[in-house]
Amino acid sequence: MTNEDVLECFREAGALLEGHFILSSGRRSPVFLQKALVFSQPELAARLCNALAERVREKFGKIDVVAGPAVGGIIPGYELARQLGCRSIFAERVEGELQFRRGFSIAEGERILIAEDIVTTGLSFRETVVALSKLPGEVVGGSCVIDRSNGKADVGCELVALAQVDFPDYAPDELPDELKDVPAVKPGSRGLA
Template sequence: MNNIIKLLERTSALMEGHFLLSSGKHSNRYVQCAKVLSYPEYAEMVISEVVRKISDLDIDLIVGPAMGGVIVAYEMGRQLEIPAIFTERKDGEMTLRRGFEIRKGARVMIAEDVVTTGKSTMETKKVIEELGGDVIGVASIIDRTGGESELDIPLYSAVKIDIDTFEKENCPLCKEGSTPVKPGSRN
């Protein structure tokens, strides 16, 4: 766990500042996993921590929601020697495209970089289930749910990080005159 935190810090993936999250909440820290994943050897290391926790499960397919879950799904699939695909948004709706298929009854693990509220995980779960797949869990590099996600499936993560979040109206950083920046891929 400490090794993962050190890699996040070394690659500037664990950022300090004032951030506007996809949920509309504000935060004083943000994890941009794309920075650590841009180094293939680090991607292999951090994802191997998650793979170790799920390797005994009977998994047929890994599905990662775009953007954050694409590289994570690929590397999990590579390490587990099973196929990995991804969902993506079209007109604001999560969907499966590009000729990807999920066979009926397939045991599917969702792959994420960071799970905060679980919104994209649950959108991906809905797509998988509508196609007849059986979602057995979500595997992520970072669990930053703080126990407040909407997940109804097991969550396996390499590391848990507690990061303060604030409603805009109660944000101490805003009260100090700071303006939040919007990181990440979701508008």
């Protein structure tokens, strides 16, 4: 599956949006990937995660546990685990820190893959690496459907992306003229009460 094939899945779901968006990082962009629309469609989620599972197997071999951050990593993590034939768990934010709760456990020696939907700055990924460092098992790497940083984000481990894109993003005080007069919207979930 090529970058364009992945973006076509987002277009098919009405999930490749154009306008003025406030990203989870606080930065601004004329493009937003509303991944919830893609992952609300099981056929699209399966198609994307099947292709990602092939790349994960090639790069990392056998995986025992797929772990992702809530909210963005839950559905792609589950579907990726289904494709890889392993368990899926997710971390939740507790008092500002990602933790694995709900009886989720990892055994000594289990090979862990981190899964995320979209990587922009890598913050959620790095926080998941920290949460997993408190548990037994070995983080062998990470995966995402789209790496919006085009390989530039520090995710704290080796990353396999189904697609890499380089959509522009800006600091709020450095907006280009074409975005300055367009009202900004924040469609993401980070920071919701």
